[in-house]
Amino acid sequence: MVTVKDYKKRESKKGDEFYVLVLQGSVVPVKSQSTGRTYLTAKTCTVSSTFDEETCKGIIGMQFPGQIVKVETDAYAYTIPETGEVIELSHRWEYQDNTEESAAKLVVEESEVY
Numbered sequence: 001m002v003t004v005k006d007y008k009k010r011e012s013k014k015g016d017e018f019y020v021l022v023l024q025g026s027v028v029p030v031k032s033q034s035t036g037r038t039y040l041t042a043k044t045c046t047v048s049s050t051f052d053e054e055t056c057k058g059i060i061g062m063q064f065p066g067q068i069v070k071v072e073t074d075a076y077a078y079t080i081p082e083t084g085e086v087i088e089l090s091h092r093w094e095y096q097d098n099t100e101e102s103a104a105k106l107v108v109e110e111s112e113v114y
Contacts (some may be wrong), residue, residue, distance in 0.1 A: 006014045018050075024042050
């Protein structure tokens with residue numbers, strides 16, 4: 001499950017404004033590479049929407065089936081907001097719903113009925 005935690009206003013390349021939803025996944029334990037100690041975190045990502053600002057405000061806290069998964073990308077520079085440190089990343093976090101899984105399951109279940 002993922003939870004809508006926030007929303008942000010963005011601008012398209014054409015200059016049109018739209019809103020993205022900030023989604024947060026489940027809490028997971030992670031081991032620190034520098035200290036070896038375990039800490040808890042939850043991955044977040046943004047998803048574009050067609051909602052107006054009032055709708056975005058209204059769905060904060062809603063939960064949806066799915067998960068946030070790591071997707072490999074070409075390397076890019078990323079600035080850590082808290083420290084200003086620039087690091088190189090080669091992944092992004094993306095929302096993945098279970099729509100295809102659910103649809104495939106329905107087809108199998110319906111096939112078994114006939």
